[in-house]
Amino acid sequence: MSAVLRAHGLAKHYGELEALRDVSFEVAAGELLGVVGPNGAGKTTLLSILAGAQRASAGTVSRPPREVGWAPQQTALYAKLSVAENFELFARLEGLAEPQEAVARMLEQTGLADRAGEQVGRLSAGNRQRVNVALGLIASPPVLALDEPSAALDPGQRERLWGFISALARAGTAVVFSTHNVSEAQRYADRVLVLANGRLLFDDRPSELLRRGGEPDGGDLERALVAFLAADAPEHIGEPP
Amino acid sequence: MRWLLLKDLRILGRSRLLVALLVVYPVVIALLIGFAISRSPSKPRVAIVDETPAGETVKVGGERVSVSHYADELFNQVEAVRTPTRSQAVAKIRSGDVLAAVVIPQNIAARLSSTVDQAHLEVLYNGDALEQSLVQSSIDSAIAKANLAFSEQIQQAAARAIEALLQGGNSGILGAPEDLIGLSQIPSSLSAIIARRPPGAERRELQRIEDFARFAAQNLTLSRQVLNTISQPIAVTSTLLHGRRTPLNTFAVVVAVNVSLMFVCVLLAAGGVALEREERALGRLVRGLVSREVLLAEKSLLGAGCAFVVALAMLCGVGAFVTLDWSRVGLWVLALAAGALAFGALGVAIGALAREVRAASLLAFLLSLPLAFLALVPGGAVSRGFYDVIGAVSFAFPFKASLQALDAAVNGAAPGIGGSIAHLAGLTVLFGALARAGLRRGE
Numbered sequence: 001m002s003a004v005l006r007a008h009g010l011a012k013h014y015g016e017l018e019a020l021r022d023v024s025f026e027v028a029a030g031e032l033l034g035v036v037g038p039n040g041a042g043k044t045t046l047l048s049i050l051a052g053a054q055r056a057s058a059g060t061v062s063r064p065p066r067e068v069g070w071a072p073q074q075t076a077l078y079a080k081l082s083v084a085e086n087f088e089l090f091a092r093l094e095g096l097a098e099p100q101e102a103v104a105r106m107l108e109q110t111g112l113a114d115r116a117g118e119q120v121g122r123l124s125a126g127n128r129q130r131v132n133v134a135l136g137l138i139a140s141p142p143v144l145a146l147d148e149p150s151a152a153l154d155p156g157q158r159e160r161l162w163g164f165i166s167a168l169a170r171a172g173t174a175v176v177f178s179t180h181n182v183s184e185a186q187r188y189a190d191r192v193l194v195l196a197n198g199r200l201l202f203d204d205r206p207s208e209l210l211r212r213g214g215e216p217d218g219g220d221l222e223r224a225l226v227a228f229l230a231a232d233a234p235e236h237i238g239e240p241p
Numbered sequence: 242m243r244w245l246l247l248k249d250l251r252i253l254g255r256s257r258l259l260v261a262l263l264v265v266y267p268v269v270i271a272l273l274i275g276f277a278i279s280r281s282p283s284k285p286r287v288a289i290v291d292e293t294p295a296g297e298t299v300k301v302g303g304e305r306v307s308v309s310h311y312a313d314e315l316f317n318q319v320e321a322v323r324t325p326t327r328s329q330a331v332a333k334i335r336s337g338d339v340l341a342a343v344v345i346p347q348n349i350a351a352r353l354s355s356t357v358d359q360a361h362l363e364v365l366y367n368g369d370a371l372e373q374s375l376v377q378s379s380i381d382s383a384i385a386k387a388n389l390a391f392s393e394q395i396q397q398a399a400a401r402a403i404e405a406l407l408q409g410g411n412s413g414i415l416g417a418p419e420d421l422i423g424l425s426q427i428p429s430s431l432s433a434i435i436a437r438r439p440p441g442a443e444r445r446e447l448q449r450i451e452d453f454a455r456f457a458a459q460n461l462t463l464s465r466q467v468l469n470t471i472s473q474p475i476a477v478t479s480t481l482l483h484g485r486r487t488p489l490n491t492f493a494v495v496v497a498v499n500v501s502l503m504f505v506c507v508l509l510a511a512g513g514v515a516l517e518r519e520e521r522a523l524g525r526l527v528r529g530l531v532s533r534e535v536l537l538a539e540k541s542l543l544g545a546g547c548a549f550v551v552a553l554a555m556l557c558g559v560g561a562f563v564t565l566d567w568s569r570v571g572l573w574v575l576a577l578a579a580g581a582l583a584f585g586a587l588g589v590a591i592g593a594l595a596r597e598v599r600a601a602s603l604l605a606f607l608l609s610l611p612l613a614f615l616a617l618v619p620g621g622a623v624s625r626g627f628y629d630v631i632g633a634v635s636f637a638f639p640f641k642a643s644l645q646a647l648d649a650a651v652n653g654a655a656p657g658i659g660g661s662i663a664h665l666a667g668l669t670v671l672f673g674a675l676a677r678a679g680l681r682r683g684e
Contacts, residue, residue, distance in 0.1 A: 076521040080251075
C-alpha cells in the first residue's frame with residue numbers, strides 16, 4: 001500500500017524539555033495506526049503536529065494541516081451551538097462548496113440526525129465525542145488524527161465509536177490514533193507505534209510487539225508492551241502505558 | 242471572519258443573562274459615575290444656635306447693622322436646623338440628626354463693635370475621620386462666606402458714613418444736623434470767604450484751614466475707594482486657553498458613555514478569545530482554517546461593534562435630556578469607533594494572556610475600573626510626582642485617550658480629536674501585537 005502521509009524527523013522542544021525527538025513514520029490509506037506509550041511519551045504532541053495544531057521544532061509532515069482531520073483528546077466544540085450548527089460552522093470554515101450537504105452527511109454518519117438541533121453542551125460524553133470526531137472528518141480528509149478518542153466513554157459508547165472509526169478506515173481513510181488502552185490498539189490497530197520519552201521505539205504490527213514482549217499470539221499486548229519497554233527503555237518502567 | 246462573527250453573535254444571543262449583565266452593569270456604573278461627577282456637593286445639615294438677643298445690632302459710624310444678617314448668611318450656606326440651645330445641638334449631633342452645630346454667642350454684637358476683642362463662633366462636630374474632614378471643610382467654607390457677606394454689610398455702612406461726611410446734606414446719621422455741610426464743600430466755601438478778607442494773620446489762618454479741609458476731603462475719598470477694594474480685593478477673570486468650555490453635565494455624559502464603551506468592549510473581546518481556548522476550539526481553528534490575526538481581529542470587532550452600538554445608543558438617549566450639539570454626530574461616531582477598536586485590542590490582549598473566561602473577565606474588571614478612575618484624577622489633586630505616574634499609566638491604556646477623543650467630539654474640548662485618535666490607533670496596534678504574542682504563548 002502506498003503512504004498517504006509521511007512524517008520525517010519530527011522534533012518538538014518546550015524550552016529545555018524535549019517532547020519529541022527525530023520521529024519518522026508513514027501511514028497508508030485505510031490503515032489504522034495506533035500510537036501507544038507511557039504518560040508524557042509525546043503521543044498528544046505527535047498528533048497535534050500531524051494535525052497542524054502545533055508547529056514542530058524540526059522535521060516535516062508530507063500533508064498540510066487542512067488535509068489531516070483532527071479530533072483532540074478533549075472535545076473541541078461550541079457547547080452553545082447545536083450539533084448541526086457546529087457541523088455547519090466548520091464546513092463553512094473549511095470552505096466546502098456544499099456545507100449543508102456535509103452537515104447532512106455528518107449527521108447521518110454520527111447517527112445524531114434526530115438530535116441535530118440540540119445544543120452540544122446538553123449531549124452525553126459519548127455523543128459529544130462522536131461529534132468531535134466527525135468534525136475532523138467534515139472535509140473528507142485522507143488522514144484522520146484521533147487523540148485518545150475513547151477516553152471517558154463507557155464500554156457501549158466505546159464499541160459504537162470504534163465501529164464508526166473502523167468504517168471510516170474501510171472506506172479508505174488513514175486513521176492515526178493514540179490510546180492509553182493497549183487492548184484497543186491490539187483489537188483495532190493494523191500497526192502500532194511505541195513512543196517513550198519522545199523517541200519512537202517500535203513501528204510494526206501488534207503481533208510483532210507481542211513477540212518482542214515475549215507474549216504468544218493472542219497474548220496480552222499490555223504485558224508485552226511493559227516487557228518491551230523494560231528491555232528497550234528501562235527508564236520508563238513503573239509508569240503505566 | 243464572517244462565519245466566526247455570526248457564530249459568536251449566535252452564542253451571545255443564547256447567553257441572555259450575560260448580555261443583560263454586559264449592558265446593564267456598565268450602564269449602571271457609568272450613570273453612577275456621571276451622576277457623582279455632575280452633582281454639586283449637597284449642603285451639610287447643621288444646627289444653628291443663635292444666642293443673640295432679637296434685634297441686636299452692631300453700630301458702624303452712625304448706622305446699625307443687624308446681627309441677624311450674619312445668622313441669615315450662615316443659614317444660606319448650610320441646611321440649617323434652628324436649635325434653641327447648645328445642649329440640644331449637642332444632642333442632635335450625637336444622634337446623627339445633624340453633622341455639626343454652630344453657636345452664635347450672645348456677646349457677638351458687643352465684640353464686633355469693640356475695637357479690642359475679636360468675635361468668636363463655636364463649632365461642634367462629631368463622626369469618623371471622613372465625616373470630620375467633610376464637616377470641617379464645609380463649615381469653614383460656610384463661615385467664610387457668611388463672614389464675607391457680613392463684612393460687606395459693615396463696609397457698606399462705613400462707606401455711607403464717609404459719603405455723608407464728604408457730601409453733607411441730610412445724612413440720616415444719628416445726631417447729625419439737618420443740613421450738614423460736606424467736607425468736600427468746605428474748601429470752595431472757605432475760598433470765597435478768604436477772598437473777601439484783607440491780608441493778615443486771620444486770612445493766613447483761614448488759608449491753613451482750607452488746605453486741611455481739601456487734604457481731608459481728598460483722603461476720605463481715597464478711604465471710600467479703599468473700602469470698596471477691601472470688600473472684593475481680587476476680581477477673577479477666567480480665560481480658557483484652548484478648546485471650548487465644557488459644562489460639567491455634558492462632561493459627565495462623556496465619562497458615562499466612555500465607561501460603558503470600555504466595559505462592554507473589553508469584557509466581550511477578552512471573554513471571546515478566552516472562550517475559544519476554554520472550548521478548546523482554538524487549536525481546531527488555527528490549524529489552517531483561520532489565522533490568529535483574523536481570529537483576534539474578529540473578537541476585537543465583536544467587542545468593538547457591540548460596545549459601539551451600546552455607547553452610541555446611550556449617547557443619543559442621554560441627548561434627549563442633556564443639551565448636546567447634534568451637528569457633531571459624525572465626530573461622535575468617529576471618536577466612539579476609534580475608542581471601541583482600542584478597547585477591543587486591549588480586550589483581546591487580556592483574553593489571550595488570561596486563557597480562561599473567568600480569569601479574563603476578572604482581569605478585565607481589575608484593570609478597567611482603576612484605569613477609569615485614574616484617568617479622571619484632575620491635575621493638582623495629587624502630588625506632582627504621583628500625577629506624572631498616573632499620566633504615564635493613563636497614556637499606556639486607551640481610557641483617557643478615548644475620553645479625550647469623545648470629549649473633543651461631543652464638547653469641542655481640548656486636546657483636539659485628531660491627536661487622541663492617533664493615540665488610540667497606536668494603542669490598538671500595540672495591544673493587537675500583545676494579543677498576538679499572548680495567543681502564541683504555550684505553543
